[in-house]
Each structure stands twice: as C-alpha cells, then as structure tokens.
Amino acid sequence: MSSQTTNPRTTFEYKPGVPAEYEDDPIHGEVMKLNMGPQHPATHGVLQLQLALDGELMRDINPVVGFLHRGKEKTCESLGWAKFFPHTDRLDYVQPLLNNVGYALALEKLADIEVPERGQVIRVVLMEVSRIAAHLIYLGTTGIDLGAVTMFFNTFKEREKIYTILDAYTGHRMNNTYVRIGGVYSDVDETVEGMLREFLEQFEAQVDEFEGLLTGNRIWYDRNRNVGAITKEQALAWSLTGPNLRGTGVEWDLRKSQPYSGYADYDFEVPVGTIGDCYDRYLVRVEEMRQSTKIALQALDRLAKSRGAAVLAEDRRYILPPRQKVQSSMEELIHQFKIVTDLRLPKGEAYSGVESSKGELGFFVASDGTSEPLRCHIRAPGLMNVQVIPLLAEGRLFSDMVALIGSLDFVMGEVDR
Amino acid sequence: MMDDILPAELPLFAVWVIKAVVIFGSLISAAGITTLAERKVSAWIQYRIGPNRVGPFGLLQPLADGVKFIFKEELVPDGANRLMFRLAPMITAAPAMMCIAVIPFAGEVVIGNYNLGNLSITDLSVSVLYVGALTGLGIYGIILGGWSSNSKFSLMGAMRASAQMVSYELTLLLAILSVVLLAGSLDLRAIAESQASSAEGGIGVWNMFLQPVAFVLFIIAMFAETNRHPFDFAECEPELVGGFHTEYSSMKFALFFLGEYCAIIVMCCLVTTFFLGGYDVPFWDSAPWFIQLASFVAKAACFIFLFLWVRWTLPRFRYDQLMGLGWKVMLPLALVNVTVTGAVVSFGWSPLITPVLAVAALIPGVILFARSNPGEASLTGHALSEEGSAS
Numbered sequence: 001m002s003s004q005t006t007n008p009r010t011t012f013e014y015k016p017g018v019p020a021e022y023e024d025d026p027i028h029g030e031v032m033k034l035n036m037g038p039q040h041p042a043t044h045g046v047l048q049l050q051l052a053l054d055g056e057l058m059r060d061i062n063p064v065v066g067f068l069h070r071g072k073e074k075t076c077e078s079l080g081w082a083k084f085f086p087h088t089d090r091l092d093y094v095q096p097l098l099n100n101v102g103y104a105l106a107l108e109k110l111a112d113i114e115v116p117e118r119g120q121v122i123r124v125v126l127m128e129v130s131r132i133a134a135h136l137i138y139l140g141t142t143g144i145d146l147g148a149v150t151m152f153f154n155t156f157k158e159r160e161k162i163y164t165i166l167d168a169y170t171g172h173r174m175n176n177t178y179v180r181i182g183g184v185y186s187d188v189d190e191t192v193e194g195m196l197r198e199f200l201e202q203f204e205a206q207v208d209e210f211e212g213l214l215t216g217n218r219i220w221y222d223r224n225r226n227v228g229a230i231t232k233e234q235a236l237a238w239s240l241t242g243p244n245l246r247g248t249g250v251e252w253d254l255r256k257s258q259p260y261s262g263y264a265d266y267d268f269e270v271p272v273g274t275i276g277d278c279y280d281r282y283l284v285r286v287e288e289m290r291q292s293t294k295i296a297l298q299a300l301d302r303l304a305k306s307r308g309a310a311v312l313a314e315d316r317r318y319i320l321p322p323r324q325k326v327q328s329s330m331e332e333l334i335h336q337f338k339i340v341t342d343l344r345l346p347k348g349e350a351y352s353g354v355e356s357s358k359g360e361l362g363f364f365v366a367s368d369g370t371s372e373p374l375r376c377h378i379r380a381p382g383l384m385n386v387q388v389i390p391l392l393a394e395g396r397l398f399s400d401m402v403a404l405i406g407s408l409d410f411v412m413g414e415v416d417r
Numbered sequence: 418m419m420d421d422i423l424p425a426e427l428p429l430f431a432v433w434v435i436k437a438v439v440i441f442g443s444l445i446s447a448a449g450i451t452t453l454a455e456r457k458v459s460a461w462i463q464y465r466i467g468p469n470r471v472g473p474f475g476l477l478q479p480l481a482d483g484v485k486f487i488f489k490e491e492l493v494p495d496g497a498n499r500l501m502f503r504l505a506p507m508i509t510a511a512p513a514m515m516c517i518a519v520i521p522f523a524g525e526v527v528i529g530n531y532n533l534g535n536l537s538i539t540d541l542s543v544s545v546l547y548v549g550a551l552t553g554l555g556i557y558g559i560i561l562g563g564w565s566s567n568s569k570f571s572l573m574g575a576m577r578a579s580a581q582m583v584s585y586e587l588t589l590l591l592a593i594l595s596v597v598l599l600a601g602s603l604d605l606r607a608i609a610e611s612q613a614s615s616a617e618g619g620i621g622v623w624n625m626f627l628q629p630v631a632f633v634l635f636i637i638a639m640f641a642e643t644n645r646h647p648f649d650f651a652e653c654e655p656e657l658v659g660g661f662h663t664e665y666s667s668m669k670f671a672l673f674f675l676g677e678y679c680a681i682i683v684m685c686c687l688v689t690t691f692f693l694g695g696y697d698v699p700f701w702d703s704a705p706w707f708i709q710l711a712s713f714v715a716k717a718a719c720f721i722f723l724f725l726w727v728r729w730t731l732p733r734f735r736y737d738q739l740m741g742l743g744w745k746v747m748l749p750l751a752l753v754n755v756t757v758t759g760a761v762v763s764f765g766w767s768p769l770i771t772p773v774l775a776v777a778a779l780i781p782g783v784i785l786f787a788r789s790n791p792g793e794a795s796l797t798g799h800a801l802s803e804e805g806s807a808s
Contacts, residue, residue, distance in 0.1 A: 034569050042655035056573075056736060145655040147647060147733025153463035219647060219732045398573070399735045402655045 014052040014060060031059060038067045042145050042402040045412030047386065049401070056398050061390040065383070068416040076376035081107055081365075082181065082343050084376070089175040091378065092414040094137045095130035095357055097166075100179035102354040105260055106363035107181050110350035111318055118309040119183030120262045121302045125196065126178070127261070127354070128296040132203070133162045134357035135285045135292075139210060142282070142406030146223050151213065158206050165195045180320075182313030188303060197300055200293050207289050215283070224279035228392040228404040235276060238388050241381050242359025243284045244408060248276030254355040266295050278407035285409075318343065342371045349375075358382050358409055378417055382410030427531055437518075437538050444517045448678040449479030451721060458725040486671040494567055494664045501565035506665070506672035509558025512551040513679035519544035520686045521606040523696045523709035535606065536696075536706060544605040545597060548687065549590055552642060555680060556582040559644070559651055562673070563661035574660025577736055578644060578651035584743035585641035585648075591751035592635040595758040596624050596691045599768055605687075609695025614702060625692040627768050630754045630775045632692045634747055636723075639684040641743070643677065646728035650736055685720035689713060753778050 014033050022028035034051045037043035046067035052060040072091060076084040088103045089096035101123050108115060115123070136155040143151025163173040169192045170176040170185075178185050188196075214220045230240070232248045245252055253270040255263040271287035273280025313319055320339055321332040347369035353362035359381025366375040385408040393404055427435075453468065453475065460467030468475035493502055523536035541547055556579060563575020597603060600611040614621025625632050641648040652660035659665075662673050689695060693716045696709035704712070734742070757775045761768060 032569060041658060143732070147649075147655070148731065150459075150463050150729050153465070157464055213730075214732070217732065219734055219738075222738050223732060223735055397735060397737060399656055 014050070019054075019059075028054070036401070038064075042405060044141060044405060044410065047405075047410075047412055047415075049389070051398070051401075053398060058393055058396055058398060058401065061393050061401075063386050063389050065386060065412070065415050068412045070417070072417040073376050073378060077373050080343060080371055081345055081367075081373055082340070084373075085179065086175065086177045089177055090413055091380070091417065092134070092356065092358065092361070092382065092411045093174065094411055095134040096174060096176050097126040097178060098130040098134075098354065098356050099361065100177065101127055101261070102352070102356065102361045103363050104179045104181055105354060106350055106352040106365045107345065109352050110348060110365055110367060111181070111315075111345045113182045113313050113315055113318060115183050115261075115313055116310040117262075118187070118303070118306045119311040119313070121299050121306065122184050122188055122311060123179065123261050124263065124266070124299045125188070125296050125303070126184070128292040128299070129162055129165070129196070131292045131357045132289050132296075133159050135289050136162075138285055138357075138406070138409045139282075142403075142409075143214070145402040145406040146220065148214065148220070151210065154206075154210060154213070158203065161199050165192060165199060168192050168195060180312060182315060182319045183311045185312075187311045190307075193300060193303055196296070200297050200300070203293050204290060207286060207293075211286055215286070221279065223399075223403055224282055224407065225277060226275075227278045227396070227400045228407060229275050229277035230388060230392055231276065234388075234391065238391070239384050240359065240388065241384070242355065242357070243281055243288065244276075244359065244385055244388075246271065247273035247280035247284050249274055254353055254360055258353070260352070260354060263295075266298050268295050278403050281407045281409075318345070344369060344371050345373075353379065356381060358385065358411070358414070361414075378414075380414040380417060382412070382415040385410040386415055425530070427533070432533050433538070436533065436536070440517060440522070440538055441514070444514060444679060444682060445675075447682050448675055449483070451678045451682065452482065452674070453479050454721065455725050455728075458722065459729045462726075462729045483671065486668050489667040491667040491669065492664070496567040497664070498565035498567075501561045502664075503669070505558045505562030505565060506669045506676070507558070508561060509555055510672045510676035510679065512554040513676045513683060516548050516551050516683040517679075517686070519547055519605055520683070520690065521609055521695055522686075522713050523706040526706045536710065537606065540604065540606050543603045545593060545603040545608075548605070548683075549586075549593070552589075552680070552683075553582070553586055555676065558673075558676065559661050562665065563651075566661070566664035568664050570657045570659070571661050571663045574651045574657045574663070578661060581641055581644075581648065581650060581739060581743075584740055585638045585747075588634055588743060588747045588751045589638040589642055591748070591755050592628075592631040592638065593691060595628055595631045595751075595755045598755070598758045598762050599624065599627060599771070601762075605690050605695075609690045609697065612694040613697040614700075622769070623692060623694045623697070627771050628692065628754070628758070628775075629772050630750060630779065631758075632688075634751050634754070635688055635691065636720075637747065639688060640724070640727065641739070643680045643684055643724075645677075645681065645724055647731045647733045648739055649733065650739065681721060681724055682717070685717040685724070686713075688720055689716040750779060 014031065016030065016033070018028070018030050032053045034053050036049040036051055038046040038048045043049065048064040048067065050062040050064060051058050070090075072087055075087055079087070085100060085103065088099040091099050107113075136159045140152035140155035140159075143149065143155070166176055167173050169188060170178040230238075230244075230248060232250055235245050235248045235250065240248075241252065249272050251270055251272050254260070255268075256270055268291045271284045271291065273284050316335065318339070320326075321335055325332040326336050327333075345365075345367045347367055349364065349366035351362060351364045353360045355361075360379065361381055362379030364375070364377040364379070365373065368374045389404065389408065392408075393401055396404075456478070457467040457475070459465075468478040471477040471481045493499055518538040519541050521535060521537045521540070526533040526536045559578045560575045563571040563573075563578070566572075596608060600608040602608060602611070612621070612623050640646075644651045650657075650660070652662065657663070662670055665673060696713040698704040698708055698712045701708070754775050757778050758771055761771050761774065
C-alpha cells in the first residue's frame, strides 16, 4: 500500500506545551487536549474523540470506541442461534429489521434453507423501509449538528409514519425482531400494505422538500463541500462500504454485485458521488432514499399478486411448526420444544453480507453441529467508518469534525457491539 | 377637583423616573415575551405545539421559567475565577439593557393635561455613539464568562465570540455611518424624523429604500453582533456543548439569556429607527403618540420574528467562513456604500440616487464574486493550515 493510502500515525500524539515548530512564534501557543465525548451532543452516542487542538485546527485525533460494548458476539455463542435475533435488533438500532435479515441470511446459508418467494419480497420491503428510516436519522442528526435543527423534526415526522406502519405489522415500533430463519414471522395483511403504499407514494415529495431546504443552500454546501474528502483508493484501503464508498465514485452495492433476497429482479439504480466529501455522501444518501422507495413500491406490487402464499419455509428441522398444529398434535409439540430449546444447524461455516444503510453488514457464523454456536462474528460497517475519522479530520477545523461525524454515519451500538 | 390635588405640571425628575421605569420594565417583559415567542415560533416551524401548560396558550411560561431559574442551584466550577465568573453575566446583560435608554419610541406624549415630552428615556445628541459603544461592551461578559469557567469548551466559545464581534462591529457601524451621513445627525430621534414626510427638507422616504445595501448589511451584521444563529459560534451546541455558558447554571445562566434577548430587542429597535423611519406612521404625519408607538412596536416585532425564523431554518456557518464573509464580502461592500453616500451628500445631489449609484458601484464586485467557483471561494481548513504554516 502506498504511503498516501495509509494513515501515517498509529498512536495519538499529544505532548503538553508549545510544539517545537512554534517555539519562536509569539502568536502560536500551546496545543490543547480536548476530550470530545463520550457525553457530547455531536458524537452520536458514546464515541470519545481525543483531540489535540492548535487553536481551531485539529492536529491529531484519536477515536476511542467501546463505551457501548455489550458482548453481542459472545451472547450469540451462549444463547443459541434462534434466540440471538432480538439481540441483532440492538446492533444498529435505527434499522432493526435490516439486521434481522442479515443474520437470518447467514444462518440460511449455513443450513441451506430456501426462503419462499413471498417471504423474500416481504423481507425486501422491510429492508428498504428500514434503510429509509436509517437515512432519515442520518439526515436529521446531521442537520442538528450543522445547525439546521428543524431538519430533525422534518425527518422524524416521516420516520414516525414508518414506526406507525411497523407497529401495525410487527406490534413494535423499534426492535421488531420479526424475521425468522426461513422467512418472516407472519404475513403482511392488506391494511399494512395499504399503509405502506400510502407512505411511499407521498415520501418522494417529502424528500424533495428536504432537498429544497438543504441541497441548494449555500451554507449547507460550504459546510459539506470539500470537507472530509476521501479518494477511491483510500476508501478501498480502509475497507469503507456503503454510501461512504459510493460517495467516492465506486459503484459497489451488494444488492447489485452479490444479489440476495431476489434483489436482482428489482429495477433500481445505485447513486455514486464524485470526490467523496461530506456533500457527496449526503447526495448519495438522499438519492438512495428515492431508490429505496422505488424498490419498496415494486415489492408491494409483487405482494399484491402473491397474497396467501407461504412466508416461512417448511423445513421442519429448523423451523417451528404452525401454531394450530402444536395445539392439536403431540408430535408437533415435542418438535416445537426441540427447536426452541435445542436448535442445531449443520456443521460448517458461512458468511453473508447485506447492504445495510451504513455499508456491508456481514455475519460470519460457524457451527460444530451442536446447538451451541461455535462462533458468530459481526462485520459492522460503522467500525470502519469510525476508523477513517483521524485520516479525514487531521489538519482541519474543529467545526468540520461535526460535519464529518454526521456524514460518516455510524451507530455506536453496532460499532461497539 | 382632581386639578386641585395634582400639580399643574409634573416635576422633571418625576417624568424621568416614570419614563425610565416604564420603558425598562417593558424591555424586561418584552425579553420574556420573546423567549415565549421563540419557543412558539420554533414549535410552529417544527410541527410541534410548544409550551401550552402554564396559563392560557402558555402565556405565563416565561414567568415559570424565571421562577425555575431562581430556585435552581448555583454551581461554580472548581478552578473558576469566582469574581469574574459572577461578574460576567452582569456585564453581558447590563449594556444590552442600557441601550434602550436612547431609543425614540414615539413623539411627544400627552396624557390629559400632562406633557411628558418625547417617549424615550433620554434624547442624547450623540446617541449613535452611545449605542455603538455599549453594543461593543457586551462581548466582555462573554469573554470573561468563557475564560473564567475553567472549561476548554467555554474558552473556545469565548475566543470565537471575541473575533466575531470585532469583525462584525465594523460592518455594523459602517452601515450606520451611511445613514448618519444622509440624516446629518448622530441623534437617533433626528435620524428617525429625517425619514418622515413632515421632515424639513426631507423627501419622506425610509432609509430602507435609500440605503438598501446598508440595510441588508446591517441586518446580517446584527445577527452576528447578537450571537444569533446562523452566527452563534459562541454557544454552538453540537461543537462546543454550550460554548461560553457551558458551566453556568441558575440565574447566572438566565442573565446571559436575558442579555441576549435584550440585545435582540435593542437591535430590532435600532434597525427600525435607522431604516424604517422609527415611529413614523406612513401617510399620517400628525398621528397621536400611541399610534406612533404601535407603529414602532409593529416594525420591531417583524424583525424579532425574522430573528426567530432564520434561527430555525438555516444551518450554521463555519467559523472561518463567517470571518471570510465579514472581512472579504461585507466590509468592502460597506466601504463602497459609505463612499457613494458620502459623495452624494457632499455634492448635494438628491439622496434618491444613492441606491442607484451604490448598486452600480457594487455590480462589478458581485459579478466577480458570482463567477468565482463556490468551492474555491470558501476557505477550507486545509487552506487555513497552509496559510498558518506559511506565516
């Protein structure tokens, strides 16, 4: 790797006192060490940033992660495969259903389970709606960081509609846990489909309104343009994925390049940026909201055609028997008890990645054939996004840090796991 | 009967006391109402309802806030300079309030048989200088508050505020200067009256139309001068937590806010006086004093609404962009405008041609500015650091 693509510093450099190059300079003073976070309004959770500040300029930055570490991977290994689903909700807690699907796909790959068509379509709708919800959070919180407080309320008004729909479908607003191995827990009924269609059809006009407030705004442009720009090579070397990579102009979207859940059958485009700065990332995310709307509407059309079809696979080795059979048949009851207490996946390992709103969310699962998972590793895209902060922020103004944190878009629940 | 008890004429001292108490009390209550207006307006903009629990429509909310602040615990951080820490809120609030003394709210007040004179605490012949001096003083409170808190965030807020105030004070005063040149007086009342159609030798056109450039510059500079969004770097919540008032609590914190809102009200009164004819009622020269007062309050209220509207709509500038705007765009514009106005006044031309001349003089500059690539025109941190290392 050339020197341009790697960060020259591996450790945080801060020495109290006047730096050597300023010793004869009467204007420059000491470098100040500032601990930004973990309790700070702009660090989006519990990220700590140690900054060496020369006036308003950041000389060195050290992101400290781990304040929200809950041992999720280990939890999976001690709980078992099926019981880990609720915990995936708490990884990137702004898009629980997308995490559910990511985890389920890895298990299905390991056990070689085929998800029925309608189950896949429902998953696509849930994933795209989750992506919209996550991008709305990005837009709202970045708006607050850059002073456009009203954006937060605009986006949360829309997000509230998504919550209402998810509440009608899953019974929860957040942390839905509605995806199962082999499909989804229950079918989408016509009311929910109608609510979804109503929301999606008015949503593009809302995106236009958000753009009207920000995209052409000179202050917004100046705060984001040329701030935190990262080149293609750097982005690839630092294993960025998702909108942060696409902002640099690399057309890499798992939905296109490694289609899963039938994404190959949907008509959508992958927006890319040019120079990979905060403004490009903003534009990419706004366009992705439009594309997600498009995908979800196509999926709704398919749902209307396949009403009544199965949403859960029939493989009785891994999937719970239907409720009414459990209540009438002794064998099915035993079967249910067996799966709930002692679900075994075949020996082997599998990795599956989904395109989450932050990048490639991957789950690596390894099984030794018993009901205790051997290993569950989560490839959290947010961790890679946090890693590039020192690279992008060094030598810039302190105010750029908030624009950068906002536009890299990470959720600490996922970064720390 | 009443005439027997009451004196035929009020003593001068009594008139002063009455006017001072009434105007000062009005300012403090107006500041309270502005805080409520801020919360209500922001609520309307953001699909919310706003405070509606205390009193009808939440009208008593400012009172409840005040009571809450008084009963909160006062904290002084370890290592703070206690004297300066306590002094700073007062230094911020006092000058903002003192400015109200010279604002002319209306003409002669006549109630019954009593003539209370012009409606302002005092008419100073150099009131523009008085206002200029006092608005500059408010920043000391912010610097001292930020420095004495012994907090790094507060210190950075204070540093930003001081640099910002120095830059924008210049533009503000240059914008005022072109108005002063037209009116030929440093007296706020004279400036207001020179815009009325009844004025001697005046043409009865508000300075807003005669000095459009100065008007716009003044409005932008007054946002920066009062540390309001989009120039609120001194507090700047997402970066500096609370800026200079991070460590403040209780009534000391409230005093900072009182100072801020008083400064907003004073600035709105000033822009009304300078550019909107003050208490002039359009097409009604002999309006009674209360109509004049209502006209003044209505004009000022429009500007207060503008303050709130902008705050809840626009994103925030970056510190270097703010300085670039102040020194590279607004200061040259203000200088050109003052030059043009000075030429018009000294050659004795009709003031009506000032806007034409000013705009004509500015067109080349605006074209140059518009042709520059916005990405290049903005000062990025990298450019700054290169300049820093070169010097």
